[in-house]
Amino acid sequence: MPFHSHRLPNGLQIIGETSPAARSVAVGFFVKTGARDESPAEAGVSHFLEHMMFKGTARRTAEQVNLDFDRIGASNNASTSEENTVYYAAVLPEYLPQVVDVLADMLRPSLRQDDFDTEKKVILEEIKLYDDQPDSVMADHARRLYYKSHPLGNSVLGTLESVGALTRDQMYAYFSRRYAANNIVVSVAGNFDWQTFVDLVTKACADWNTDVVGRDNRTAWVGEPGFHLLTRETVQQQYALFVGGGPPADSRLRYAADTLALAVGDYTGSRLYWELVDPGYAESADFGYAENDGSGAIFVSLTCEPDNTAENIQKVEKILKEVQQNGITDEEFQQAKNKIVSRIVRRSERPMGRMMALASMWTYTGEYRDVDTEVTRFDAVTQADIRAYLDAYPIDRNMMVAFGPLKELNGVTGVPVPSLG
Numbered sequence: 001m002p003f004h005s006h007r008l009p010n011g012l013q014i015i016g017e018t019s020p021a022a023r024s025v026a027v028g029f030f031v032k033t034g035a036r037d038e039s040p041a042e043a044g045v046s047h048f049l050e051h052m053m054f055k056g057t058a059r060r061t062a063e064q065v066n067l068d069f070d071r072i073g074a075s076n077n078a079s080t081s082e083e084n085t086v087y088y089a090a091v092l093p094e095y096l097p098q099v100v101d102v103l104a105d106m107l108r109p110s111l112r113q114d115d116f117d118t119e120k121k122v123i124l125e126e127i128k129l130y131d132d133q134p135d136s137v138m139a140d141h142a143r144r145l146y147y148k149s150h151p152l153g154n155s156v157l158g159t160l161e162s163v164g165a166l167t168r169d170q171m172y173a174y175f176s177r178r179y180a181a182n183n184i185v186v187s188v189a190g191n192f193d194w195q196t197f198v199d200l201v202t203k204a205c206a207d208w209n210t211d212v213v214g215r216d217n218r219t220a221w222v223g224e225p226g227f228h229l230l231t232r233e234t235v236q237q238q239y240a241l242f243v244g245g246g247p248p249a250d251s252r253l254r255y256a257a258d259t260l261a262l263a264v265g266d267y268t269g270s271r272l273y274w275e276l277v278d279p280g281y282a283e284s285a286d287f288g289y290a291e292n293d294g295s296g297a298i299f300v301s302l303t304c305e306p307d308n309t310a311e312n313i314q315k316v317e318k319i320l321k322e323v324q325q326n327g328i329t330d331e332e333f334q335q336a337k338n339k340i341v342s343r344i345v346r347r348s349e350r351p352m353g354r355m356m357a358l359a360s361m362w363t364y365t366g367e368y369r370d371v372d373t374e375v376t377r378f379d380a381v382t383q384a385d386i387r388a389y390l391d392a393y394p395i396d397r398n399m400m401v402a403f404g405p406l407k408e409l410n411g412v413t414g415v416p417v418p419s420l421g
Contacts, residue, residue, distance in 0.1 A: 001017045001018060001019045001354075001370065001371075002017070002018050002194075003015070003016070003017050003358075003368050003370065004016045004017070004018070004194045004198075005368070006198050008181065008201075008202060008205065008206055009206070010181040010182065010205075010206065010207075010208055010209070010210045011180070011181050011182025011183075011210050012181035012182065012184050012186065012201070012205050012208060013184070013185045013186070013362070014185075014186045014188075014197070014198055014201050015185060015186070015187050015188075015358055015359070015362050015368070016187065016188040016189060016192070016194055016197060016358070017188075017189045017354060017355075017358055017370075018189075018190075018191070018192060018193075018194060019189065019190055019191060019351065019354075020191055021191075022189075022190040022191040022351050023092075023093075023191065024090050024091065024092055024093065024190050024191065024351050025090070025091060025092075025093050025096055025188065025189070025190035025191050025192045025351055026088065026089070026090040026188065026189055026190055026350075026351040026352040026354075026355040026356075027088065027089055027090075027091075027096070027099055027100060027103060027186070027187070027188045027355065028086055028087065028088035028089075028186070028187045028188075028355050028356065028359055029086070029087045029088070029103055029104070029107055029184060029185075029186055030084055030085075030086050030184065030185040030186075030187060030359045030363055031084065031085045031086070031087075031107075031178065031179055031183060031184050032083070032084060032183050032184070032185070032213075032215070032363055033046055033084070033085055033178035033179070033183065034046050034080060034081050034082045034083045034084050034085060034156065035047075035080075035081070035082045035083075035151075035154035035155060035156045035158075036082045036083055036151035036152050036154055036215070036217075037151070037178060037215060037216075038151075038154055038158075038174070040162070041162070041165075041166075041170070042162075042166070042170060042174055043154060043155065043158035043159060043162035043163070044123070044127075044155070044156075044157055044158015044159065044162050044163040044166065045158070045166060045170065045171055045174050046080050046085055046156070046174075046178075047080040047085075047123070047156050047157055047158070048119070048120070048123050048158070048163060048166065048171065049085070049171055049174065049175055050078050050079070050080045050085050050087075051119050051122065051123065052109055052111055052115065052116065052119060052171070053078065053087065053106045053107060053109050054066070054078075054106065055109060055110070055112070055115040055119060056109065056110050056112070056115065057105045057106065057108060057109055057110055058108070058110060059105055060102075060105060062115070065102065065105075065106060068098065068102045069089065069099075069102060071098075072091055072092075072095035072098050072099060073091065073092065073095070074089040074090065074091045074095070074099055074102075075089065075090045075091075075352075076088065076089035076090075076099075076103075077089075080156055081156060082152055082154065082156060082292070083292060083293055084363065086359075087103055087106060087107065088103075088352070088355070088356075089102075089103060090190075090351060090352045093190070093191045093192055096192055096196070096197065096200070097200055100197070100200040100201060100204060101200075101204060104201070104204035104205050105204070107179065107184075108208070109175075111168060111171060111172055111175065113168050116168040116171065120163065120164075120166070123157075123158075123163050124160060124163060124164065126157065127157050127158070127159070127160055127163065127420070128160075128420050130157060131419060131420040132419075134232075134235045134237070134239050134403060134404065135239055135301070135303070137230075137232075137403060137417065138230070138239045138240075138241055138401055138402075138403035139241060139299075140155050140157075141228075141230055141401055141403065141417070142228075142241045142243055142399070142401040143155070143243070145223075145228055145399065145401060146223040146243040146297075146399050147221060147223065148223070150217060150221045150295070151216065151217055152221065152292060152295060152297075160420060176209065176211070177211055177213070178213065180208070180209055180210055180211035180213055181205060181208035181209065181210055182210050182211070182213060183211070183213040184208075185359055185362055185363055186201055186205075187355050187356075187358045187359035187362070188355060189351045189352075189354040189355035189358060190351030190354075190355070191351075215293065215294075217294075218293060218294030218295070219294060219295065220245070220248065220294065220295045221245070221295040222244075222245035223243060223244075223245070223399050224399060225397050225398060225399055226399050226400070227399075227400050227401075227402075227410065227412055228399070228400070228401045228402070228412075228415070229401075229402050229406065229408070229409050229412045229413065229414040229415065230401060230402065230403040230414060230415055230416075230417045231403075231404070231405065231406065231407050231414030231415065231416050231417060232403065232404070232405070232416070232417045232418075232419065233405050233407075234405075234419065235403065235404045235405050236404075236405070237283070237303055237304065237305065237306065237404060238303070238304055238305070238306040238308075238309040238402060238403070238404035238405070238406055239301070239302070239303050239402065239403045239404055240301070240302040240303075240309065240312075240313060240316075240400060240401065240402040240403075241299060241300070241301050241302075241400065241401050241402075242298075242299070242300035242301075242302075242316065242320070242398040242399070242400045243297060243298070243299055243398055243399050243400075243401070244297065244298045244300075244393070244394070244395060244397060244398040244399070245295075245296070245297060245298070245393050246289055246290065246291075246296030246297050246298045246393050247291070247296045247389070247392070247393060248291065248292060248293065248294050248295055248296045249291035249292060249293060249296065249364035249365065250364060250365045251296070252377075253385070253388065253389045253392060253393075254289075254291050254296065255377050255378055255380075255381050255385070256381050256385040256386050256388065256389035257289045257291075257296065257298070257389055257393070258289055258340060258378070259333070259336045259337055259340060259378065259381050259386065260287075260289075260323075260328065260336070260386055260389060260390070260395075261287045261288060261289040261298065262336040262339050262340060263328045263332040263333060263335070263336035264287045264319070264320075264323055264328065264395075265285065265286045265287020265288070265300060266286075266287075266336070266339065267284075267286060269335065269339075270287070270332075270336075271319055271323070271328075271332065272285040272286065272287060272300075272316070272319060273285065275315060275319060276302070276304075276312060276315055276316070281304065281308060281311070281312055281315065282302055282303060282304040282308070282312050283303045283304060284301065284302070284303045285300075285301070285302050285303075285312075285316065286299075286300070286301050287299075287300050288300075288301070291364070293364060296393075298393075298395060298398075300316060300320070300395075300398070302316055306404055306405055306406050309402065309404070309406060309409060310409060310410060313400070313402070313409075313410070317396070320395050320396045320398070321396045323390070323395060323396075324390055324394055324395050324396040327383060327386050327387055327390065328383075328386065330383070333383060333386065337378060337379065337381065340378050341375050341378055341379065344371065344374055344375055344378070345371060345375065348371045354371075357374075403417070
């Protein structure tokens with residue numbers, strides 16, 4: 001599957017991997033901006049702006065944007081995270097010109113005041129909706145407590161106060177600055193002709209502005225260990241989240257981190273699964289690794305009945321301490337590697353999966369890795385690499401946040417967290 005790369009004079013980067021055997025093609029516009037790039041006064045603007053991209057352009061109404069996707073049978077969506085905002089679609093190859101035209105047009109929205117006012121109400125309701133999801137509440141609070149002043153602790157949704165006070169002019173200023181051509185990667189994978197694709201993107205995007213873009217505070221961050229109990233009596237279960245440091249996306253230790261995370265806390269067949277979920281002690285127990293820009297992190301989550309919380313937290317802590325001291329068994333190690341390689345290969349067989357992988361690699365490292373290279377790098381991970389990762393980023397020195405109906409846990413009195421109502 002040949003790889004191609006081309007940069008427009010305005011800085012917009014185009015990358016692609018052709019696969020003539022594929023029956024579809026996937027395209028994504030990856031904007032290197034998210035919650036971590038917002039000032040306190042802009043909190044939530046990246047996600048709000050994602051919504052506004054669907055509200056119409058100089059050439060299309062909001063209805064026409066959606067109709068134009070539907071007419072070509074596109075599977076399209078968008079998402080906002082702490083670090084990226086992504087707009088993507090998969091179509092049959094013959095509809096590539098149309099899907100590039102719609103996506104590129106969307107990324108130059110009208111940002112009309114009336115649409116802004118209407119959509120703000122939608123965003124405020126979405127914030128209230130997420131406030132009814134305990135795992136989301138816990139995760140947001142945990143990130144804030146762990147990262148403190150570091151921008152990775154910013155909430156993607158923002159708050160009722162920040163979004164409520166946001167103006168259309170603030171959004172436009174943020175859009176002009178962060179949606180500059182030299183802060184965007186266009187990724188494509190599947191059945192397509194490379195030169196045709198470059199011509200399509202050039203025609204649609206060559207006149208986009210360039211700006212001084214970057215990302216403040218990419219320094220590594222390791223939060224302080226500690227325990228925080230957040231209380232909301234209306235929550236039925238108890239949720240807990242352990243947060244610790246990890247390698248950034250451009251570190252070779254990320255391969256060991258991914259491998260260890262699957263061995264310890266994959267959703268099935270991992271140590272946490274067999275010791276907590278399968279016996280029925282907890283509803284869920286997972287270990288995740290986030291390969292962020294400049295500063296990675298691990299997240300170990302637990303959900304259980306309130307009465308079982310203290311005992312389950314002890315079980316998790318015991319597992320993390322044992323792994324920190326002794327590593328993982330050869331059987332766990334090989335099983336995790338097999339899972340990772342299988343998932344990489346299976347995901348790569350879908351143009352959408354491969355398109356996303358290409359953009360992620362390029363956005364974080366400026367590097368292209370074909371499937372064989374990625375598989376080889378995971379294959380090359382050794383138990384010594386696992387040990388090196390554990391020594392550099394101990395997994396038993398975490399900050400923990402618990403959220404639920406408990407008012408006291410392990411001698412810590414809970415801090416009430418009111419519902420937004």
